[in-house]
Amino acid sequence: MRKEPHIHRLRRVAIGATVAGSLLLAGCGALRDDSGRPLTTLNPKGKQAQSIDDLVSPVFWVAGVVFVLVQVGVIYMVIRFRRRADDVDGVDEPVQTHGIPALEWAWTGLPLVVLVALGVLNAKTILDLEKTPDDAIDVEVYGQQWWWEYRYDVDGDDQPDIITANQMVIPAGRHIHLKIRSNDVIHSFWIPQLNGKMDSVPGRTNDWSIEADKPGLYQGTCTEFCGLSHALMRMEVKAVTADEFEAWKDEQLKPAVKPADGTLAAEGWDEFKTNCASCHQVNGMSYKFEKETDGAPDADYGDGQVSLTSGNAPNLTHLLSRNQFAGNLFALHTKNGEVNEAELGSWLRDPSAMKPMAADQFRGMPNLNLSQDQIDKLVAYLSTLK
């Protein structure tokens, strides 16, 4: 059937739009690493990522040589043995041969040698990546729709003493052993400059390692489709010096202080207890929690008891020590170092307007229909959580 010309035109428009759209999306959504490049495994900044990169080069060269040889062979044979214009009935076909042992050994043996060599290199790298030295620092990682939580056991009693979100702080030059888990669906943890990807699977603990050679900020994003805001589930590792790490731990271990009476922040503290503390933990704030059967945190907070288990929302005790909030999407500070009250306020006004969530299905933060007055008080209180 003959195609109408306008169908051709339509198809061209469709292809054009797809290409332009993909380029546009690739451009604007791109998360950049510390060298301004989109997230890539080819810019390693730590031991594990480096060992993967060391594997990429030999594999690339071997594959490249094989590719060139095969292509040259194909092109040569297509041209050399093509059907000539004067061979009208196709009877002048090349001499057919079979059973040349030397050739057959060669094309069986060579790929075997190449694949075994690459296999050995791969297996060695995988085994190396599994090793954890005794002095490694453990961090528990929880994937959650749609943000990451990090837990640190500081005193060695297997109970978390520091719980934080979005930004993982580690000392540079130390082997960090991650125990990756999930609170809901499958996610995947990926900081490409520090190592490859590891899934976070409900009911399982996956061991993984990262190490940063130098202090710096290393970006990553969830790489397993996990629902509505999967693309907005970013993560960040902040590598600091050993001294800075000790100082950070001391600071994180401190509970939040109740603001002085009579201040706007103190009124925000009250609002927080009423509206927010059922989901968000602020260490030091006691909160009476009637245990629910559905989607409730696993801790039963009695009066005066301090539970660190945030269960289903980011622990906010030291919110402002981090860079970004809500899956590492929005800055917590303005360019001049002040608290980003505008975006924190917008978040409290209507969180789903900034990041799609399904709060009616216990996924994400609900719109609590707060008044501007309440929001001002709450932002004043959040600003004290340094």
Ligand SMILES: [Cu+2]
């Ligand atoms: Cu995810």
